[in-house]
Amino acid sequence: MARATESFADPAAxxxxxxxxLDGLQLQWLLGAVPVxxxxxxxxFPDAWTVC
Structure with missing residues (x-):
């Protein structure tokens, strides 16, 4: 089984x-009562996957 950090290095992933x-944000923007x-x-997004 591949480690999580290996899958994040894959450009396609x-x-x-x-x-x-983007799809989820667009749905929140269109359907949500609170602005996104x-x-x-x-x-x-990039900060969420940065490993220090």
Whole structure:
């Protein structure tokens, strides 16, 4: 079984996660009562996967 850090180094996996994030944010933006700051959420995406 691959470790989690190995799957995050895969560009295709990162692209799929980004598309899923955008899809989810768009649904929240369209259907949610509370505004979603899509720019802030997208800027936080790389930080969520940074391993120090």
């Amino acid at each position: 990162l692209a799929r996660m980004l598309i899923a994030l 700051d899509m720019r802030r959420e997208l800027r936080q």
